[in-house]
Amino acid sequence: MSSRPSAAGATVELEGLTKRYPGGARPAVDRVGMEIGAGETVVLVGPPGCGKSTVLKMVNRLVEPSEGRVRIDGRDVARTDPVRLRRRIGYVVRGGGLFPHLTVAQNVALVPRMLGEPADRVRARVEEVLDLVGLDPGAFHDRRPHRLSDGQRLRVGLARALAADPPVLLMDEPFGAVDPTTRSRLQDELVRLRREPRRTIVLATRDVEEAVKLGDRVAVLGEHARVAQFDTPEAVLVHPADAFVSGFAGAGAALKRLGLARVRDVEITDCPTATVDDPPRYVLDRLCADGTEEILVLDRWGRPRTWLGRGDLLRAGGSPARAGRPVRSTVTRDATLRDALEAVLADRAGRVVVTGRRGAYEGVVGVETLMDSVRELLEAGRLEALEARYGLEELRADRTYAAQEGVGGEARA
Numbered sequence: 313m314s315s316r317p318s319a320a321g322a323t324v325e326l327e328g329l330t331k332r333y334p335g336g337a338r339p340a341v342d343r344v345g346m347e348i349g350a351g352e353t354v355v356l357v358g359p360p361g362c363g364k365s366t367v368l369k370m371v372n373r374l375v376e377p378s379e380g381r382v383r384i385d386g387r388d389v390a391r392t393d394p395v396r397l398r399r400r401i402g403y404v405v406r407g408g409g410l411f412p413h414l415t416v417a418q419n420v421a422l423v424p425r426m427l428g429e430p431a432d433r434v435r436a437r438v439e440e441v442l443d444l445v446g447l448d449p450g451a452f453h454d455r456r457p458h459r460l461s462d463g464q465r466l467r468v469g470l471a472r473a474l475a476a477d478p479p480v481l482l483m484d485e486p487f488g489a490v491d492p493t494t495r496s497r498l499q500d501e502l503v504r505l506r507r508e509p510r511r512t513i514v515l516a517t518r519d520v521e522e523a524v525k526l527g528d529r530v531a532v533l534g535e536h537a538r539v540a541q542f543d544t545p546e547a548v549l550v551h552p553a554d555a556f557v558s559g560f561a562g563a564g565a566a567l568k569r570l571g572l573a574r575v576r577d578v579e580i581t582d583c584p585t586a587t588v589d590d591p592p593r594y595v596l597d598r599l600c601a602d603g604t605e606e607i608l609v610l611d612r613w614g615r616p617r618t619w620l621g622r623g624d625l626l627r628a629g630g631s632p633a634r635a636g637r638p639v640r641s642t643v644t645r646d647a648t649l650r651d652a653l654e655a656v657l658a659d660r661a662g663r664v665v666v667t668g669r670r671g672a673y674e675g676v677v678g679v680e681t682l683m684d685s686v687r688e689l690l691e692a693g694r695l696e697a698l699e700a701r702y703g704l705e706e707l708r709a710d711r712t713y714a715a716q717e718g719v720g721g722e723a724r725a
């Protein structure tokens with residue numbers, strides 16, 4: 313590991329931040345104010361063109377404000393040399409924004425090199441951050457961006473942004489260009505990455521579910537980046553501040569709340585497993601001994617590969633490597649219950665496999681566990697709707713009445 317001190321994040325304050333682009337009749341960003349705590353992840357969410365990118369670019373001075381200021385750790389960024397400033401602020405854009413003529417390692421090494429770090433330290437750091445974002449340094453080091461998938465390009469972009477261990481990370485619609493499955497996996501990894509070390513992350517997106525999944529707090533922006541609500545994801549979904557927020561974020565709030573709960577919050581159990589190299593006799597014995605319909609076959613690196621039933625094994629002439637139904641979707645502990653439900657539906661196994669780093673098997677979550685959580689969330693949503701309708705006091709009175717009388721507990725009409 314690197315010997316550099318861990319970033320603990322820095323505060324980011326926006327004060328009366330305004331941008332008028334030449335020729336624009338109204339400001340693109342109009343008097344935005346926001347205080348972001350050190351180590352906090354804040355997601356700016358709003359419709360296309362509402363000014364999210366412009367706000368981010370004023371933080372790292374790619375765009376100069378017409379009025380107002382940005383302070384990082386209390387220091388006005390207008391008084392900081394922009395180049396030095398940007399070395400302390402990682403910036404990730406849609407698609408990764410890599411230099412096409414440089415290799416992966418050269419792209420990632422850019423900032424530490426500019427900071428004048430010795431070559432051996434830079435090399436070690438490149439390996440470290442590639443590993444951190446889930447890319448095998450040996451396999452990717454010398455590749456050029458055109459030989460990467462969209463998801464891999466974004467991982468390299470993230471590695472580059474993290475290479476100098478900046479206390480602040482700006483992410484502008486980073487997951488916009490990747491397919492939904494990769495997006496959800498990368499979002500999970502961001503949840504993991506932001507924990508250690510803590511850094512301040514400001515991420516812009518149009519996607520409310522992404523905002524709810526990733527943000528400690530969510531800022532819902534309207535036209536000209538007006539801050540319609542700046543609050544916890546739960547509050548934005550359950551108590552939208554006005555009609556704009558409820559129209560933008562509130563529809564289907566009960567289901568969106570599934571995006572608030574994580575796989576790690578529910579019970580993860582073990583399931584019978586075998587590896588591709590296990591002798592067929594052993595696999596059959598396990599299937600019989602456990603009285604289970606299916607066994608999960610792992611590859612040599614412990615990654616889930618197929619669900620295998622007795623019939624599959626017999627049909628494939630006994631080789632676990634060739635038989636079974638491929639595991640299509642897996643989730644990590646940081647995935648939301650919504651992702652997990654989608655994975656269960658995609659895999660038709662009645663459960664979803666939970667994987668850890670580098671995709672290794674850690675356990676499974678059953679569909680019943682997921683359905684119980686859905687029921688609880690819907691129940692909570694219904695209760696809140698009732699509370700809003702009858703008023704808290706009345707409902708409390710009803711509950712007391714119900715408890716005293718020993719009746720079901722429904723509110724009186």
Ligand SMILES: Nc1ncnc2c1ncn2[C@@H]1O[C@H](COP(=O)(O)OP(=O)(O)OP(=O)(O)O)[C@@H](O)[C@H]1O
Binds near residue numbers: 359367
């Ligand atoms: N360099 C520029 N010159 C003139 N107008 C611009 C410039 N950059 C952005 N704008 C305008 O400012 C407004 C806000 O743009 P911005 O890109 O910040 O919005 P956004 O919310 O990030 O949009 P999207 O979600 O589509 O990326 C838009 O009306 C856009 O057309």
